[in-house]
Amino acid sequence: MSAWKEFTKGIFRENPTFVVVLGLCPTLAVTTQTINGLGMGIAVIFVLTLSNLLISLLRNFIPEIVRIPAYIVIIASFVTIVQMVMKAFTPELDRALGIFIPLIVVNCIILGRAEAFASKNTPLLSVMDGLGMGVGFTLALTLIGLIREVLGSGTITLQLAGIGTVIDLTHWVQSPATIMILPTGGFIVLGTLLALIQYLKNRSAEKAKAKKV
Amino acid sequence: MDVNKLFVITMSAIFVNNFIFSRFLGLCPFFGVSKKMSSAIGMGFAVTFVLVMSTAVIYPVNLLLVRLGIEFLQVIVFILVIAAFVQMVEIFLKKMAPALYHALGIYLPLITTNCAILGTAFLVLKERYDFVESLFFAFAAGVGFSLALIMMASVRERLDLAKVPKAFKGLPIAFISAALMSMAMYAFVGFVK
Numbered sequence: 001m002s003a004w005k006e007f008t009k010g011i012f013r014e015n016p017t018f019v020v021v022l023g024l025c026p027t028l029a030v031t032t033q034t035i036n037g038l039g040m041g042i043a044v045i046f047v048l049t050l051s052n053l054l055i056s057l058l059r060n061f062i063p064e065i066v067r068i069p070a071y072i073v074i075i076a077s078f079v080t081i082v083q084m085v086m087k088a089f090t091p092e093l094d095r096a097l098g099i100f101i102p103l104i105v106v107n108c109i110i111l112g113r114a115e116a117f118a119s120k121n122t123p124l125l126s127v128m129d130g131l132g133m134g135v136g137f138t139l140a141l142t143l144i145g146l147i148r149e150v151l152g153s154g155t156i157t158l159q160l161a162g163i164g165t166v167i168d169l170t171h172w173v174q175s176p177a178t179i180m181i182l183p184t185g186g187f188i189v190l191g192t193l194l195a196l197i198q199y200l201k202n203r204s205a206e207k208a209k210a211k212k213v
Numbered sequence: 214m215d216v217n218k219l220f221v222i223t224m225s226a227i228f229v230n231n232f233i234f235s236r237f238l239g240l241c242p243f244f245g246v247s248k249k250m251s252s253a254i255g256m257g258f259a260v261t262f263v264l265v266m267s268t269a270v271i272y273p274v275n276l277l278l279v280r281l282g283i284e285f286l287q288v289i290v291f292i293l294v295i296a297a298f299v300q301m302v303e304i305f306l307k308k309m310a311p312a313l314y315h316a317l318g319i320y321l322p323l324i325t326t327n328c329a330i331l332g333t334a335f336l337v338l339k340e341r342y343d344f345v346e347s348l349f350f351a352f353a354a355g356v357g358f359s360l361a362l363i364m365m366a367s368v369r370e371r372l373d374l375a376k377v378p379k380a381f382k383g384l385p386i387a388f389i390s391a392a393l394m395s396m397a398m399y400a401f402v403g404f405v406k
Contacts, residue, residue: 021244021384022241023241024237024240024241024244025237025238025239025240025241025328025332026237028237028240029236029237029238068296069293069296072292072293072296073289073293076288076289076292076293077289079288080285080286080288080289083288084285098339099332099335099336099339102287102288102291102331102335103238103328103331103332103335105288105292105331106292106325106326106327106328106330106331107328108241108326111326179396182395182399183234183235183237183395183399184392184393184395184396184399185392186237186392187388187389187391187392187395188388188389188392190388191381191384191385191386191387191388191389191391191392192385192389194384194385194388195378195380195381195385195386196380198379198380198381198382198383198385199379199380202379202380
């Protein structure tokens with residue numbers, strides 16, 4: 001039961017993008033298309049889950065002083081695997097994500113979970129934690145990508161390696177605002193979403209207070 | 214040495230392809246350390262310093278990797294070089310320049326996981342810059358990063374006093390300010406070809 005709780009906390013209560021606000025660079029840089037956000041998210045799920053698992057298994061063997069370099073090497077190895085797989089099977093995604101694939105190494109979410117969770121918990125819980133955080137990150141990136149793509153180019157791209165489709169919404173979204181797929185749009189969309197979450201949080205806090213009185 | 218190209222690289226890294234506003238590199242420290250002007254300046258200097266030095270170290274390391282035909286190890290080797298280098302800079306500064314160490318001290322360890330540093334290493338490869346061009350690019354990228362950080366810090370210091378809608382307090386309004394700034398920076402596109 002507690003394993004399930006570790007899984008869901010990453011999706012809502014401790015969502016890495018919207019609540020903890022970590023790993024911002026890929027969040028804003030690659031979300032010009034829905035599929036890029038999704039692809040980035042899946043790459044992060046892979047690296048995060050496996051690095052959490054390995055670090056958790058090795059947690060009693062890695063000496064305290066060299067733990068950070070050790071974590072970084074483990075994470076970098078998985079990132080290298082992702083990089084090779086993407087180059088081989090989804091070259092267009094590899095081109096779209098560009099330098100942000102190797103930069104998964106320095107994504108603070110992954111090192112953060114290694115340090116804060118996997119180094120102190122059992123392998124099962126760490127894997128669930130990694131999966132949950134990864135899924136939370138993926139959902140956030142896909143949502144941001146979806147909003148930006150619909151507003152910015154009037155399409156929803158769900159196509160990878162020739163599978164899937166591009167949904168054309170230009171009939172409803174006439175003259176899309178290119179600014180949304182420019183860097184500016186990324187800042188605006190994430191800022192507005194964060195404000196929305198803060199608003200909902202404030203409201204539920206006020207409700208809880210009103211109930212108490 | 215192609216002076217014109219160096220000039221174009223420098224200008225474009227500072228203004229047109231600013232690390233924060235157009236390439237989205239180093240956003241975590243950008244939002245994390247931009248609350249106060251003094252820390253923004255410290256972080257800016259520290260990043261610029263490490264960027265130039267680590268580029269100077271990574272360039273020959275990469276040549277070695279290519280010579281040995283093990284380029285697939287780039288990610289692991291680069292991040293280790295950066296981590297080791299940052300540690301070395303810290304020890305060196307502590308011994309040789311205590312004043313500078315105290316000014317940059319707390320920012321140095323954070324720099325290892327700053328994607329601007331590793332990002333520069335990969336951008337230099339992607340653009341196929343030679344050694345001198347890489348150094349100019351790294352320096353200009355650092356200056357651009359510092360410029361963005363200092364601009365953001367001066368805006369946020371005033372935002373603290375402003376009346377902001379409750380939902381937008383804190384990070385959300387910082388994002389919106391960054392959006393406006395990046396829109397202004399967009400005016401530089403076309404400045405260099």
